[in-house]
Amino acid sequence: MSKASCIMVQGTMSGAGKSLLCAALCRIFAQDGYRTAPFKSQNMALNSFVTRDGLEMGRAQVVQAQAAGIEPDVRMNPILLKPSSDVGSQVIVNGEVRGQMPAAAYFKMKKSLIPDILAAYNSLAEAVDIIVIEGAGSPAEINLKADDIVNMGLAKLVDAPVLLAGDIDRGGVFAQLYGTVELLEPDERARIKGLIINKFRGDVEILRPGLAMLEEKTHLPVLGVVPYLKVDIEDEDSLSERLETGKTVKPLDIAILRLPHISNFTDFMPLEQHPLLGVRYVQNAHTLGTPDLVILPGTKNTVDDLLWLRQSGLEPALLKLAARGTPVLGVCGGYQMLGQTLADPDGTESGRAQTLRGLGLLPTRTTFTARKRRAQVTAEATAAPFAGAALTGYEIHTGRTEVEGLPFCTQEDGTPEGCVQDRVFGTYLHGLFDTGELTEKLVAALCARKGIAPDTAALMPMEQYRQQQFDLLAEGVRKALDMDALYAAMGLARKEQL
Numbered sequence: 014m015s016k017a018s019c020i021m022v023q024g025t026m027s028g029a030g031k032s033l034l035c036a037a038l039c040r041i042f043a044q045d046g047y048r049t050a051p052f053k054s055q056n057m058a059l060n061s062f063v064t065r066d067g068l069e070m071g072r073a074q075v076v077q078a079q080a081a082g083i084e085p086d087v088r089m090n091p092i093l094l095k096p097s098s099d100v101g102s103q104v105i106v107n108g109e110v111r112g113q114m115p116a117a118a119y120f121k122m123k124k125s126l127i128p129d130i131l132a133a134y135n136s137l138a139e140a141v142d143i144i145v146i147e148g149a150g151s152p153a154e155i156n157l158k159a160d161d162i163v164n165m166g167l168a169k170l171v172d173a174p175v176l177l178a179g180d181i182d183r184g185g186v187f188a189q190l191y192g193t194v195e196l197l198e199p200d201e202r203a204r205i206k207g208l209i210i211n212k213f214r215g216d217v218e219i220l221r222p223g224l225a226m227l228e229e230k231t232h233l234p235v236l237g238v239v240p241y242l243k244v245d246i247e248d249e250d251s252l253s254e255r256l257e258t259g260k261t262v263k264p265l266d267i268a269i270l271r272l273p274h275i276s277n278f279t280d281f282m283p284l285e286q287h288p289l290l291g292v293r294y295v296q297n298a299h300t301l302g303t304p305d306l307v308i309l310p311g312t313k314n315t316v317d318d319l320l321w322l323r324q325s326g327l328e329p330a331l332l333k334l335a336a337r338g339t340p341v342l343g344v345c346g347g348y349q350m351l352g353q354t355l356a357d358p359d360g361t362e363s364g365r366a367q368t369l370r371g372l373g374l375l376p377t378r379t380t381f382t383a384r385k386r387r388a389q390v391t392a393e394a395t396a397a398p399f400a401g402a403a404l405t406g407y408e409i410h411t412g413r414t415e416v417e418g419l420p421f422c423t424q425e426d427g428t429p430e431g432c433v434q435d436r437v438f439g440t441y442l443h444g445l446f447d448t449g450e451l452t453e454k455l456v457a458a459l460c461a462r463k464g465i466a467p468d469t470a471a472l473m474p475m476e477q478y479r480q481q482q483f484d485l486l487a488e489g490v491r492k493a494l495d496m497d498a499l500y501a502a503m504g505l506a507r508k509e510q511l
């Protein structure tokens with residue numbers, strides 16, 4: 014048998030976050046001084062990778078290899094199935110096409126691939142200290158279990174201790190974990206060394222009583238509750254063009270919320286041109302991340318889009334960022350949302366009479382009317398850190414906003430416009446970045462907050478960015494997992510304890 018120790022991550026379903034957990038473990042073990050390699054006996058994916066020696070493998074193990082700091086190698090994924098129809102796949106073994114096969118035919122022959130799987134695994138195990146094995150889907154697919162070569166079947170072949178991860182984000186995590194454990198045979202259950210609750214958002218204290226009950230019912234320890242980590246790492250099923258090699262990442266990250274009725278998004282084009290500003294449009298809380306600035310753009314229907322923000326989970330995510338001091342800028346409809354209330358007494362904005370609570374980040378109240386204000390405006394920003402910036406722009410809105418706090422700017426005729434509170438800014442002015450002065454002051458302020466010098470800030474090389482993201486991932490997972498128990502499950506002590 015091979016020399017390397019191993020640990021296997023199985024999940025209660027596909028998408029439970031196994032790939033990312035494996036990438037995190039690869040990184041952690043590598044950081045701890047172990048030569049580490051990923052392994053998944055069989056991948057089903059269309060998004061494949063070609064190794065240096067011209068062989069084809071699944072991308073998840075490529076990312077995991079990068080996390081481990083080693084060259085991706087086809088031994089890390091000896092079988093790749095590329096589905097070509099609902100019932101058939103191209104079968105790739107050791108990086109080369111074996112043929113096209115209907116699912117039933119593959120199911121019958123897959124056992125004959127065990128020698129290939131073991132040869133790849135054992136050869137890899139000669140070269141490294143730890144192999145991090147990823148399962149596929151769920152080990153409790155009882156219709157497929159008989160000739161399994163990718164979950165418990167593989168765990169038996171290579172004598173792997175198993176961690177079982179459930180996805181709390183999709184709900185029913187206790188049932189997922191308990192149900193999976195219950196559907197396993199006693200010898201399979203005995204392989205499980207611990208349970209992991211993955212993708213958790215919220216207060217762990219509220220979860221705790223459930224964890225104790227789960228441990229009691231499964232007789233297995235919960236080895237960690239891993240938070241929903243906001244890392245920018247390519248995952249198995251998504252094409253992440255941003256992360257292609259050779260590209261660079263701009264040092265300042267601006268997230269513009271992609272409201273369903275977004276209007277006047279040309280406001281932000283000058284930002285997209287700026288060499289230090291990376292501008293992205295965000296549609297859900299998962300991809301919001303931790304930007305340096307959040308922008309709420311204008312919208313044709315402020316009321317409905319505020320409700321969308323609420324339903325999409327972006328509202329709490331945004332409020333959390335704002336509470337941590339992330340600057341937020343609202344323009345027109347976005348500005349209206351930032352206030353205390355939005356009243357649509359005649360339904361002119363949303364089609365029915367209603368009053369909504371706003372995001373509560375600015376001391377403003379907006380009432381929608383039937384009359385549209387249309388005006389070109391010249392103004393000067395008065396609020397720090399933008400004070401003195403000349404602004405030209407235009408207003409188009411039916412909402413009227415009462416402001417109780419400091420204005421954002423002063424118009425040519427001395428009328429105050431917009432509102433500022435702490436790091437939250439709101440204005441009706443479309444085109445506000447067109448003179449360039451506001452953009453420069455914004456860049457300077459964001460750089461200062463991030464501790465980078467605007468004139469020397471270089472684009473971060475993609476590779477450096479990728480490594481930084483792997484470190485963030487490892488840090489989050491290491492904090493969440495009982496690493497001593499993990500090392501013990503592998504029969505290893507942590508290097509620093511030796």
Ligand SMILES: NC(=O)CC[C@H](N)C(=O)O
Nearest residue numbers: 311312345346410411412
């Ligand atoms: N351009 C906009 O963002 C318009 C905001 C809002 N729909 C209003 O008319 O008041």
